[in-house]
Amino acid sequence: MTQGSSSHYQVLRIAVTATEKEIKVAYRKAARLSHPDQGGDAAAFRRVTLAYETLMDPKRRSAYDRAYAMGTSEDDDGAHFDAPAAGSHAASTVRRPNTPRNTAGDPAVFIPPFESANQEGYVPLIPFELARQQVHGMPRKRGIFGAEARIQREMRTVQLITRQILPAIPAARLINGLQSPADNSHIDHAVLSGYRLAIIGSMLLPKGAYAWNGNTLNHGGRSIAPPQLAHVVRRMQDIFPELNVTGWTVIHSPDGNLHEPVIDHHRRSRSSLDMVQVVNAAGLARGLKQFLSSGPAPNTVNVPVLARLLRGMH
Structure with missing residues (x-):
């Protein structure tokens, strides 16, 4: 060492x-x-x-x-955190010929395996009981004004992911209440599965038709600013180069209809399309499940990444 x-x-x-x-x-x-x-x-x-x-x-x-x-250090001795190199764990999950491919619905596999704890001197980054939990943290009260509305919309997102995503992907881990590494703000939710990470912000807006052009959300000639996630996604991608990181803003309707409001996606740049998506609840359930399931080794729980995310909770 x-x-x-x-x-x-x-x-x-x-x-x-x-x-x-x-x-x-x-x-x-x-x-x-x-x-x-x-x-x-x-x-x-x-x-x-x-x-x-x-x-x-x-x-x-x-x-x-x-x-x-x-993934940084403030110590004077220059010590840094050993984030796994891109593909370092993925290499151990490469599919051999004539072997069935791992799917998102398969039981979760922990990398590195907790069986390694039997080796002398080995201590896992987090206890197994913590790693096996699919939900970590809950929306917390931040500030005084608007806290009730924020908690309401974040709880809707937690319920949506818990009911629609986690049962279908046993390796998926939902982390709520992260501190943003890009600024002094917070990240509502993050979902980790295998080598894919989704950063999610929540909004609650009236029913109707909205248009998203990659930069602004428009409704009835009025521009509405969604959560600014692009810079957070870029920072998280820098921190975790071995992952594919995307951003999602989910818009809930007051009556809980998953298909409301309607979000029209106008033509926009590919970079914006890839980085952050604005969707309603049904769109998040569908798109997030596809994003996480289509990644390499989607039934893998990346323990080092999960440990670092958990230490970033406020």
Whole structure:
């Protein structure tokens, strides 16, 4: 384990959900092994000490976890997070000739497998019980004004994904309430399945016909600004180069009709089409299921990515 190749959690060999007591126990063990007086390496001992000091301070750990989720580091020693290289896990799931292809409806497979925990010194990034959950977090009250309306529309999206997407794709993981890595805003929802990630924003608008041209949403001659997701999608794509990241804005109707309002898609640039889509609830259920199911190894739970996303929850 060389400097700059591992996170503080990996240096201490603990999960990202480790408690204060677990951090202390891990530090004492790692310090004994790496201390120069015990024949250890001075540089390794400094990394162990830095990891302990950072994770034991609630404020420093919180800042570090945000950096962990974003794949960056704020430490002076230049250590960075070891995001898997593009295709590194995918290579292990390449289909051999005459073997059935994995489909989205197959039981979830964890990469790396939790069976590796039997190896000496191995600690999974997150506990198995956490990784097997399909829903993480709930919409939270942010600020005072408009919180009730925001929670209402976000809860509709949670219910839609929970009922329409998750049962059909066992490996899909819904994470609610992420802090945006692009600015100080928040991401309503993220859905991870295999090597595909969907960033989702929610709106609640009156019934009627709306037109989306790739930049603005128009209704009755009036322009309505949907959630600005393009810059968030680009940032998440930079953070997770091994994934295919897209953005979705789902518009709910007041009466809960999944097919309302009607969204007309006018001709627009391909880049806008690929990056963010504006749809009603029925369109999200249909489009998101197709997007996640058509990716490579859609029955895979990418544990390192999931762990980083969970550390980015506000």
